[in-house]
Amino acid sequence: MPSPLISVVIPAYDQRKQLADCLDSLLAQSFDDVEVLVVADRSPECPAQLVERYAARHPRVSVLRLDAAVGVGVSRNAGAAHARGEYLLFLDADHLLARDALRSFADRLGRTGPVDLLLFGHTRRHGGRDWPGGAEALLAGAGSEVFAPLDRPELLGAPALIWDRLIARAHWLQQGLTFPDGRYEEIPPVHRAMLTARRIAVLPRACVQLRRRETVHPTGSPGSSSFDIFEQYERTFALLDVLDAPTAVREALFTRMIRHYLFVFDLAGCVTRAERPRFFHRAADHHRRFQPPGHRRPTGREGVKFSLLAGGAYPAFEVAKLSHIAAGTLTGATRRR
Known part of the structure; x- marks a missing residue:
């Protein structure tokens, strides 16, 4: 056949x-x-x-x-x-x-x-x-x-x-x-x-x-968790070392990695309130370890989040998030008047 x-x-x-x-x-x-x-x-x-x-x-x-x-x-x-x-x-x-x-x-x-x-x-x-x-x-x-x-x-x-x-x-x-x-x-x-x-x-x-609102993971292997994401990216960056990947490749994958961490961190149901500080600091550690030379952060609010993560500033990150939510709620209330 x-x-x-x-x-x-x-x-x-x-x-x-x-x-x-x-x-x-x-x-x-x-x-x-x-x-x-x-x-x-x-x-x-x-x-x-x-x-x-x-x-x-x-x-x-x-x-x-x-x-x-x-x-x-x-x-x-x-x-x-x-x-x-x-x-x-x-x-x-x-x-x-x-x-x-x-x-x-x-x-x-x-x-x-x-x-x-x-x-x-x-x-x-x-x-x-x-x-x-x-x-x-x-x-x-x-x-x-x-x-x-x-x-x-x-x-x-x-x-x-x-x-x-x-x-x-x-x-x-x-x-x-x-x-x-x-x-x-x-x-x-x-x-x-x-x-x-x-x-x-x-x-x-x-x-x-x-047919989902967000790309939430469907079903992991027994015993899996949202923290598995760090080991998966470690595999990718280990491969970059083996391949001696150029800076442009490292830059693209680094930005993708940090965006993915921030996405999972903010997505309802992925990281519990008790797990949030540990998840944040794991992400900050990867930011320090894998940031390529000359990395340019995104602009705007995303760039602020990158910067707070780079500094390991978890309390400031949460305050900034709450401030953004409050501002959005106030703006929405104003528009409904």
Whole structure:
């Protein structure tokens, strides 16, 4: 049996009962040179009967069953190990694939020839609206030609998401890419895949829709926590040392790292009140350790947050946040009058 062009790997964690819609969006695609691997572990969030029904009705869907509750990362690793496609696409239950997205991938690859990575855009669906995914300007500025990562280091400043790119399975295997334990497990393989790629192309189109307000981590491995994010970025910066990465790459990844820490720190439900001082000081330690020479902080309020983090000024950071919230509440009250 010939290998399909694309293997789609989906861990069957269905916390919000959205997996059926995700699978329907895949099966409605006009392009059918694809296999869909649904990885079902023993987690209570895994709807075993649902995935079995889809596999029974649709020849392109197969189910890989795991004997324990292992989390998203291990499930993705298992799916990638069983995939046969030339390219890997990792999705979650709360993703929808845009109409004819697979055809767009195939057409773009037909123009570029084989690449290690094909990057594309995404949107977030919340409150009845589609919100941009955050990397549109970077993708639009990449141009139509195939490039190497050092040609476009600014792309390393985009969020480290595994589901807004195709990865050549040969590249995945050659680099020994895997998802580590813990939350935010996308960070190391996404960055290693980018940094070791020889040929990267961009499809400047939103091809995946995320049906969450924010990119909250779906399900980590047993025992995982929000503090796992620090170890994941340590893996990335250790790789930069091995590769002797230039300053432009370090700058892009440093800014991305600090933005990610501040995002997680402020996102409801990620860091408890009791954990906030410890999380802040871990982030401040990474700021000191990994800041590249000549780093220029962002402007505006974001720059103030960078500066307070750099100084380890946790009380001042919290006061500044409360002051901003109060100012926003006052402004909103004034506007309602």
